[in-house]
Amino acid sequence: MDPRPTPAGGEELATRVLSALAGLFVLFLVLWAGLLLILPALFLVFLLGTLELKEMLARRGIALNLPFLLGGGGLLFLFSLPPLYWHFPQVPWREVALGLFLMGSLSYELLKGADLTRFAFTLFAFLYLPWSLGYVLLLRETPDSALGLWTLSLPLVASFATDIGAYFVGRTFGQRKLAPEISPGKTVEGSLGGIAVSFLALALYTGLVREVFPFGLLELWLFSLLLSLAAQLGDLVESMLKRYCGVKDSGRFLPGHGGLLDRIDSLLFTFPLTYFLVVLFT
Template sequence: MRQRIVTGVLAGAFYLALLWIGSFPFALLATAIAVISYLELAEMNKLRAYSPEVMIGALAVAVIVIGAMFSLSSFHDIWLKLFALLALLFVSAAVVTRNRISFAHSAYLFLSVFYISIPFYLLVRIRLDSLILVLFVQIIIWSTDSGAYFVGRKFGKNKLAPYISPNKTREGSIGAVLVAVLIAIIYRLIVGGAFLGTWPALIGITLLISIFGQLGDLTESAIKRFYGVKDSGSILPGHGGLLDRFDSLIFVLPMLYILGLIG
């Protein structure tokens, strides 16, 4: 537990410091986190991190995330071209590698590139637009995680998804949402003004972040259970991998974008 706390404090402080600085320092950090998360996802499926096909995907992830620093107009066409290029590269991998890489593995890597890169691309974009907004999203996600853990330990009796994550409870999930709403109210009172519009709008957005954050956590738990691994990696002592720490954010940001709440 001590190692977990020390790692959490140091890693959290470093992340928040670069989040506060913003610009290229934070974009580089987001790119590094995205690439490592992608590599962790690849290794779950027994794909070697330094194999050519995995490295192609890692390069694509890096290009997409760091591309958030440039104007959308100049980067727009690159998305479609990159999408098409990756599709051709991955589906032809079976030929180049003499069937060492199957179509299933190629499809897995192709999906992994966009599953990981798009959320971190959005993370860099919203940091460029508003520090207050990106801090809010991050704090609500952390509040949800903490609320689920402590409320679940104290009051948890009914399993939420026993075949995916046996330790999670319905009571913890409900407590997580309530804690998130409380923190959102406090956050708005601190920053002042009409942050995120009306109070009902604030509560509604908070509910979306908390619920989709938990869904992202469960999704990654399902992936890990399918591939028979406990943690996505070991880069953070006591915490596992980076994918374990950012699984909620990976789900939340695309959903907020789809709903038109961030852009």
Template sequence: MKQRVITAVIALIIFLPLLYLGGLSFDILVTLMGIVAMSEFLIMKKKLLVSFEAIVSFLLMLSILLPVFWAGFWTQDTLGGSFYLLALVMLVYTVISKNRFSFDDAGVLLLGGLYAGLGFRFMMLARAESLWMMLYALLIVWITDSGAYLIGRKIGKNKLAPHISPNKTWEGSIGGSLSAVVIVGAYLYFVQAAFPYSFSTMLLWTLVFSVGGQLGDLIESAFKRHYGVKDSGKILPGHGGILDRFDSLLFVLPLMHFAGLI
């Protein structure tokens, strides 16, 4: 527990000032987190971080993240083209490697790169939209997670997904989402001008995003269970990896995009 608290404090000391500043410094931090997330997928697939497939995977991640703040080199129009070209390179490598690097390997790295890459991309875009928008996303995730843990521990009896995450309960899940609606609702009341929809509409979206965040958590639990690992990585002692810490947010931010907030 002591190690967990120390790691959280150090991480917040780094993350929060850069979040407040926004701009290039925050975008660089998020890009680095995306690279680390990609390395966690590679390690779970038991791939060397200096292998050819690893280099292509990191370039895939950069092809998604760099256009946000380096538009003079990679424009929005070339984003899809860059990613697809690198995907083709990875597929060709399955032939050159004589199936040592398989289609299954390529599929995992491509989907993982798209999932984490777009999630972190929307994190940059949310901060570019406004500090209030990014705080909104973070509050939903933090309060849902805390509420689900506390309420589930107190009254939780019915398992939510026992084969994936045996400690989660329906009572905790519902309690976490209701907690998010109430507490984030108080936040929205004071910063309503920063959002394009009415207060009541934003409360409904908050409920949707809270449920989405829990789905993101379960998705990461599912692929960790598939690969037989407790944590996606070890970069955050006591907390695991980048994917462990941002699993819910990587699902919430794209949903916010589809809702027209980012």
């Protein structure tokens, strides 16, 4: 078989690249603007992702408790705002939001039919989307508003580099399947390629902003390895979810890229991990 891409394949790749560049431009504009723009943008991402998840799960006859999920997610975003931690550091704000969500949604099921499947998947959606996305607000102000943009860029660089490395190395050298029952297209070689490209990208990136990230080589290797593995885990989790629901893409968000969840799946795992690692390392 001729390995060269067909014209249609070339057009599809061009569409993917152009839509990705447009998405990246909007993304970095929002992140640069700070919390006032990030907060509504996060809620929009959360809303669109929730609707995609709702449609996917509906194919399996599973419903989500949307009022509690959207209300609890909005509350969690507000409770993830850094000024709360600056003025009241003794209060575990995010855990308070999680506790209120759990008590409220469980009480609802006790009074309205005791649908434990709905409760379980609503809790999963809460942890999968707003809980993970809320770390964006904390990262944007870590260690302060001036340097927070650089900190927040770490999971973006690691995730995108992992995705690019895994794609091209996997297509060129891929032989052994990584998780054939979940995502037959992913290979061990692609996974290793993603880890290597992520390390190279972070080494170059942190070298350019050395005053912000004074990592040693060993620390940087551990940092990039964990972030790359988290990005691949997030990708596999979403693949498992799509296979469970019997869909190819989570939706139609960007031309050539599928749904919104298809684009942010790795970030949902790298955002929280980055926050924990940055706090630990610095």
